[in-house]
Amino acid sequence: MKSMSRKLVAVSVFLSFLLTLLPNLAVTVFAQKRSKMNKKYNVLFIASDDLRPELGAYGVAGIKTPNIDKIAARGMRFDRAYAQYPVCNPSRTSLLTGRYPTETKVINNNDYFRRIDPSTVTLPQYFRNNGYITLRSGKIYHGGIDDEISWTEGGEPTDPNITERGNPNFKPKPVANPDPDDEEKANAQGAGIKKSNSDRIIVLEGDGEKHGDYKAATRAVSFIEKYKDQPFFLAVGFVKPHSPPTAPKKFFDLYDVNTIPLPIDFGTTPKALPDAPEISIAPRNADLFIGRESTPELSREMKRAYWASVSFMDAQVGRVMDALEKNGLKENTIIVFWGDHGYHLGEKGKWSKAYSLYEVGLRVPLIIAMPNEKGESSRQIVELVDLYPTLAELCGLPKPDKVSGNSLAPIIKKPNKSWNLPAYSVTEYRKSFGKSVRTKKFHYVEWDEGKSGAMLFETEKDPHELKNLANDPKYAKTVAEMKKLLAKMPASN
Numbered sequence: 001m002k003s004m005s006r007k008l009v010a011v012s013v014f015l016s017f018l019l020t021l022l023p024n025l026a027v028t029v030f031a032q033k034r035s036k037m038n039k040k041y042n043v044l045f046i047a048s049d050d051l052r053p054e055l056g057a058y059g060v061a062g063i064k065t066p067n068i069d070k071i072a073a074r075g076m077r078f079d080r081a082y083a084q085y086p087v088c089n090p091s092r093t094s095l096l097t098g099r100y101p102t103e104t105k106v107i108n109n110n111d112y113f114r115r116i117d118p119s120t121v122t123l124p125q126y127f128r129n130n131g132y133i134t135l136r137s138g139k140i141y142h143g144g145i146d147d148e149i150s151w152t153e154g155g156e157p158t159d160p161n162i163t164e165r166g167n168p169n170f171k172p173k174p175v176a177n178p179d180p181d182d183e184e185k186a187n188a189q190g191a192g193i194k195k196s197n198s199d200r201i202i203v204l205e206g207d208g209e210k211h212g213d214y215k216a217a218t219r220a221v222s223f224i225e226k227y228k229d230q231p232f233f234l235a236v237g238f239v240k241p242h243s244p245p246t247a248p249k250k251f252f253d254l255y256d257v258n259t260i261p262l263p264i265d266f267g268t269t270p271k272a273l274p275d276a277p278e279i280s281i282a283p284r285n286a287d288l289f290i291g292r293e294s295t296p297e298l299s300r301e302m303k304r305a306y307w308a309s310v311s312f313m314d315a316q317v318g319r320v321m322d323a324l325e326k327n328g329l330k331e332n333t334i335i336v337f338w339g340d341h342g343y344h345l346g347e348k349g350k351w352s353k354a355y356s357l358y359e360v361g362l363r364v365p366l367i368i369a370m371p372n373e374k375g376e377s378s379r380q381i382v383e384l385v386d387l388y389p390t391l392a393e394l395c396g397l398p399k400p401d402k403v404s405g406n407s408l409a410p411i412i413k414k415p416n417k418s419w420n421l422p423a424y425s426v427t428e429y430r431k432s433f434g435k436s437v438r439t440k441k442f443h444y445v446e447w448d449e450g451k452s453g454a455m456l457f458e459t460e461k462d463p464h465e466l467k468n469l470a471n472d473p474k475y476a477k478t479v480a481e482m483k484k485l486l487a488k489m490p491a492s493n
Helices: 002-038 066-073 088-097 123-129 180-186 212-226 296-326 384-394 409-413 473-486
Strands: 042-048 076-082 133-138 193-195 202-204 232-238 246-248 333-339 363-369 376-383 423-429 432-438 442-447 454-458
Touching (some): 042 296, 066 296, 066 333, 076 423, 088 384, 212 232, 246 296, 296 333, 333 384, 376 384, 432 473, 442 473
Parallel strands (some): 042 232, 076 376, 133 232
Antiparallel strands (some): 193 202, 333 363, 432 442
């Protein structure tokens, strides 16, 4: 009996102790759940320069991009995303301000948006204003045109030659922060870089540790480790595959030059198709095969080098992604991967992006991966200018002011959602202004309101844009409708 009594006392004491713990335990569990619910998403914002959708995730056979493909496998891949300008600075300015080039008035690589509109609030600046640590590593704005107030850390002063343009008393100084690729071209013989037979292809030593993209990934990893306990917006900009094509030898070795495909409309020199306006293709390449004619053999070598550059860039993406996972941030970070404009790799004989309003000059890779989501794809027409309001909504921030893009959050939540918005793009060439509008079925382009030429393509039937329908009487009604749609492109007053 005494033994039984002692057991009952012990059980009673234990139950009493447990009852005192339960309320505290419940409060602790609730607090942890609430903390998790209230914790802000981080944003990892990855850019690649001159990258068209030439990735395994986009169904391109033969190219090796395993790390970007992993992001796509857990995110939303936008198959029809478009840049607003086929050159770096205007395109990036548009994306980072959420406004079209017709609104920012930035239409070349030497304009700084704050010189035009000092009141602009950029995407990273908006996140900084809403309590985020904002970090920059690599090329996000254009070379020499970083926007220091956008960043908590990693920003650089803007080149005074740009900010003081128009001041008659200003004496130009050397550029303190040149475009990374301009610097690379000038120093191609130095610091671990070797040139191949082509003067436009560079083979790096080792793993490319001395290259800017490798260093950008290293810096991004250090930022992740430093700020892992705070909500951050980390922008990582890689300059590859921007010309000159550059990669360590092992990335060239991934590809057999004899199996590299050439486009259906391949040409050895830039030339518009017979039924397209001459102005649609600049007669001189701006990036590759500058001032010289290519051949099929040289073109395969150049495209192989482009692919090697893409794989080198992909490896740096992998290093950043590994750091994110190692630091336990994968489940609380939105990952965005994007290219800043399209690129010709021999299509219509062109080896550059500048001035092109063709599909291949405007279409870009865009992947948005939310935590704990499965891979999806969308064929809705979307724009880079949409990223600003999209990230604000996904992170639960107030709707930003003076932003023209449309949030893609509804598509991410429901891929088959009805979406009938067009994509707008512009370019300036030889004092002519070109405009493009893309819908689900058609792509329409005109220069100088049609006075210098126009093009209409039925893209589902003609994905390579080989037949211009703009002058076909059967499509006169479609041209009129597309012109009306083009007139709705936002513009500043």
